[in-house]
Amino acid sequence: MSLYYVQKLLYQLNRDPAVRRRFEEDRDDLLDEYVLTEEERRAIEEGDIGLLYVMGVNGQLLMHYSALLGQSWDEYIAAMKEGVKKHGPVRGGLYTLLKDREQ
Amino acid sequence: MSLVFAGVCSHAPGITGRADRADPEVRDAFYAKLDELRQRLEAAAPDALIVVAAEHFANFFMNNMPAYCMGMAEQYEGPIEDEEWLGIRRTEVPGNKDLSRRLIEAMLGEIDLAYAEEWKFDHGIMVPLHFLTPRYDVPIVPVNINCQGPPLTPLPRAYQFGRALRKACDAQPERIALVGTGGISHWPATPDSGTINEEWDRQFLERFLANDREAMTSYTDAETFRDAGQGGFEIRTFITVAGATEGATGELLFYAPIPIFAVGCTVATMNVQ
Numbered sequence: 001m002s003l004y005y006v007q008k009l010l011y012q013l014n015r016d017p018a019v020r021r022r023f024e025e026d027r028d029d030l031l032d033e034y035v036l037t038e039e040e041r042r043a044i045e046e047g048d049i050g051l052l053y054v055m056g057v058n059g060q061l062l063m064h065y066s067a068l069l070g071q072s073w074d075e076y077i078a079a080m081k082e083g084v085k086k087h088g089p090v091r092g093g094l095y096t097l098l099k100d101r102e103q
Numbered sequence: 104m105s106l107v108f109a110g111v112c113s114h115a116p117g118i119t120g121r122a123d124r125a126d127p128e129v130r131d132a133f134y135a136k137l138d139e140l141r142q143r144l145e146a147a148a149p150d151a152l153i154v155v156a157a158e159h160f161a162n163f164f165m166n167n168m169p170a171y172c173m174g175m176a177e178q179y180e181g182p183i184e185d186e187e188w189l190g191i192r193r194t195e196v197p198g199n200k201d202l203s204r205r206l207i208e209a210m211l212g213e214i215d216l217a218y219a220e221e222w223k224f225d226h227g228i229m230v231p232l233h234f235l236t237p238r239y240d241v242p243i244v245p246v247n248i249n250c251q252g253p254p255l256t257p258l259p260r261a262y263q264f265g266r267a268l269r270k271a272c273d274a275q276p277e278r279i280a281l282v283g284t285g286g287i288s289h290w291p292a293t294p295d296s297g298t299i300n301e302e303w304d305r306q307f308l309e310r311f312l313a314n315d316r317e318a319m320t321s322y323t324d325a326e327t328f329r330d331a332g333q334g335g336f337e338i339r340t341f342i343t344v345a346g347a348t349e350g351a352t353g354e355l356l357f358y359a360p361i362p363i364f365a366v367g368c369t370v371a372t373m374n375v376q
Contacts, residue, residue, distance in 0.1 A: 004165060011164045015183055015223065059292025060159035060251060067188050073121060080294045095293065097253065097328050 050083020056093025105273040108147035108280035109373040116226040117364035119190035136357035137234040149280035157250035161225035169217035174245040175203040181224025199242035209271035258320035261339040265346020283344035285337030297362035312353035348373040
């Protein structure tokens with residue numbers, strides 16, 4: 001699990017038009033620069049917002065990736081809910097803060 | 104001169120980006136109070152406005168995350184987000200590099216403050232400016248407190264940061280205004296978006312408006328996360344404003360939960376003594 005790099009990619013995608021261009025034109029080459037598991041890479045490539053949320057991606061990053069994919073706000077919220085239904089509760093990141101503290 | 108104005112307001116992207124989906128009556132009452140805040144700000148005739156914000160991974164990321172950072176540029180731009188998504192046109196925003204530098208130098212004696220000569224404003228600053236300086240004609244000094252990627256600065260430190268900011272402002276010849284911007288309880292950009300803990304918000308606001316340092320800095324992050332969501336971490340921006348106006352109390356101009364904006368929408372001022 002390399003949540004840090006998934007989030008780093010989305011951070012750079014959100015803020016840098018040049019990274020967005022590479023994401024469109026040279027996606028494999030761009031993704032090779034990040035340490036990603038197969039599942040993470042697939043979730044990004046397929047735009048699987050629900051799975052990315054379950055992996056622990058912060059919504060402040062994820063909502064912009066969702067918008068970049070052309071999803072409406074309601075579709076974004078629905079995709080996260082669908083992700084939890086399909087893949088189970090959030091596995092890591094900020095939203096498991098309380099769970100992590102208890103362990 | 105010194106600090107001439109202090110206030111706080113919400114900054115959620117829905118406030119502008121999903122404006123058409125809110126109950127018009129509550130929304131317009133909120134906008135009217137934001138406009139009153141603008142009028143009060145203008146009446147104070149500031150030479151510069153410090154915005155203490157809690158940005159959301161637009162400039163700062165976990166590769167090198169400062170607890171506190173102040174902008175030190177002649178010019179900024181924003182919003183970094185899609186213009187249509189946020190409902191705010193991209194624009195250049197004037198800064199004041201010289202003032203930033205003097206403030207940073209004054210504060211470094213007490214605070215390990217990072218600085219940034221490059222800064223693209225996200226909704227955390229652009230939404231407040233959209234309402235408070237709509238002509239973008241007041242030089243902005245942006246400040247960021249990391250409220251997004253824990254570990255976060257402890258709440259009492261945010262208060263101390265406010266004190267140091269005040270001391271630095273009071274040593275400058277300019278008339279300086281200060282606005283803190285953050286949510287109170289909210290769960291932004293998650294499936295719980297729209298959930299608002301009004302009771303918690305009102306309790307926090309009571310503590311904030313009374314400038315009760317002890318009470319407003321007593322929440323642990325685990326408690327805040329449980330009761331006020333990850334968005335609740337942004338109370339650090341309010342606490343900084345309270346620290347900058349220590350000894351003074353505040354006035355609540357507006358508070359109402361607006362779920363489609365994903366936050367209890369708040370407008371308040373703190374008296375500057």
